[in-house]
Amino acid sequence: MIIVGCDYHPGFQQIAFVDTDTGELQERRVEHPEVAEKFYRDLAAQGMKVRVGMEASGHGRWFERLLAELNFELWIGDAAEIRAKRVRKHKTDRQDAQHILGLLLENRFPRIWVPNAENRDLRQLLWHRHRMVQARTRIMNQLQAVALNEGLRCKKRLWREQGRGQLESFRLAPWASRRRQDLLKLLDGLDPMIVELSQAIEQEVEKSPEAQRLRTHPGVGPLTAMAFVLILGKPDRFQCGKQIAAYLGLVLLEDSSGNRRRLGHITKQGSSMLRFLLVEAAQVTVRSLPEWRSKYFHLMMRRGRQIAKVAMARRLAIGLYWMWRKKWDYEQVVKFGSHAGQLGTGDGVQ
Numbered sequence: 001m002i003i004v005g006c007d008y009h010p011g012f013q014q015i016a017f018v019d020t021d022t023g024e025l026q027e028r029r030v031e032h033p034e035v036a037e038k039f040y041r042d043l044a045a046q047g048m049k050v051r052v053g054m055e056a057s058g059h060g061r062w063f064e065r066l067l068a069e070l071n072f073e074l075w076i077g078d079a080a081e082i083r084a085k086r087v088r089k090h091k092t093d094r095q096d097a098q099h100i101l102g103l104l105l106e107n108r109f110p111r112i113w114v115p116n117a118e119n120r121d122l123r124q125l126l127w128h129r130h131r132m133v134q135a136r137t138r139i140m141n142q143l144q145a146v147a148l149n150e151g152l153r154c155k156k157r158l159w160r161e162q163g164r165g166q167l168e169s170f171r172l173a174p175w176a177s178r179r180r181q182d183l184l185k186l187l188d189g190l191d192p193m194i195v196e197l198s199q200a201i202e203q204e205v206e207k208s209p210e211a212q213r214l215r216t217h218p219g220v221g222p223l224t225a226m227a228f229v230l231i232l233g234k235p236d237r238f239q240c241g242k243q244i245a246a247y248l249g250l251v252l253l254e255d256s257s258g259n260r261r262r263l264g265h266i267t268k269q270g271s272s273m274l275r276f277l278l279v280e281a282a283q284v285t286v287r288s289l290p291e292w293r294s295k296y297f298h299l300m301m302r303r304g305r306q307i308a309k310v311a312m313a314r315r316l317a318i319g320l321y322w323m324w325r326k327k328w329d330y331e332q333v334v335k336f337g338s339h340a341g342q343l344g345t346g347d348g349v350q
Helices: 034-045 061-069 079-084 093-105 117-149 155-159 161-169 174-206 209-215 222-232 241-247 272-288 290-303 305-326 330-336
Strands: 002-008 012-019 025-031 050-055 073-077 252-254 263-266
Touching: 002 093, 012 093, 025 034, 025 093, 034 050, 034 061, 050 093, 061 073, 073 079, 073 093, 079 093, 117 155, 117 161, 117 174, 117 222, 117 272, 155 161, 161 174, 174 209, 174 222, 209 222, 209 305, 222 272, 222 305, 241 305, 272 290, 272 305, 290 305, 305 330
Parallel strands: 002 050, 050 073
Antiparallel strands: 002 012, 012 025, 252 263
């Protein structure tokens, strides 16, 4: 078997590989993509089993497809853990490749879960819609600024027929008029595109029982439910709700030592899109459920609005995780879920 430690870069990769049968160690720098593809295809022609280890990084989908085509085993590791296992402060590409190879040989390589091709493609659908909505919001904000500069302040009414007519009727300078015209044209093109993408997400949710179950929670729509299922992958990857919050970057930074405890802002690790969607969904849940509304206003009075929003998003993420893991819909959560602190036990054990 050949074990390859790969220090991957967008334009090249530095590799250190060893033949476990003979113990022969070699190092090489291969350029992307032609030289690298030829090297790995030559290994495949030898008919030997190959395992490649590399840090988690972007811009390597073509490389992953190549190894899958050649039936090579690819291990992707946590870059932070690989870096933490490094003792020497001297760092080069050659030493990085040797370090990864050493972790593979010593069975200390911090391998992580990798989504399949279908999961990744569906994530592209979610990201595409998310970016299109952000682009539309930026365009609408610019048009609102144009209206405010002309003395028109009507907020959401600007996008109705009467408000848009007023916006188009303003006499502006030539380039300001050109800007308004181009922004309106872009806005008209984005609206049907977002509708089409939203319909595609609805269709994918219909194929996913897990996402349909999560949608039963008040405030959770198809986009949030689908993103939660795709990004977390499998519920058995996590042991408790705290791990979910940490994975999504909804826990506090901590730098404590001895008798000193220092806490900071949330870590913001993990998917920024899912974190954003959870914050938005939690605000809808707050408006829908009296219990959540009471908790939100209590936190807001004590810690401020922004912290309260994040706290409710964390609570929502943990609740969705347990719904997913126990295969419950929201009605079952209300009926059989935690009733700690309540006098009546409902359908629980007396």
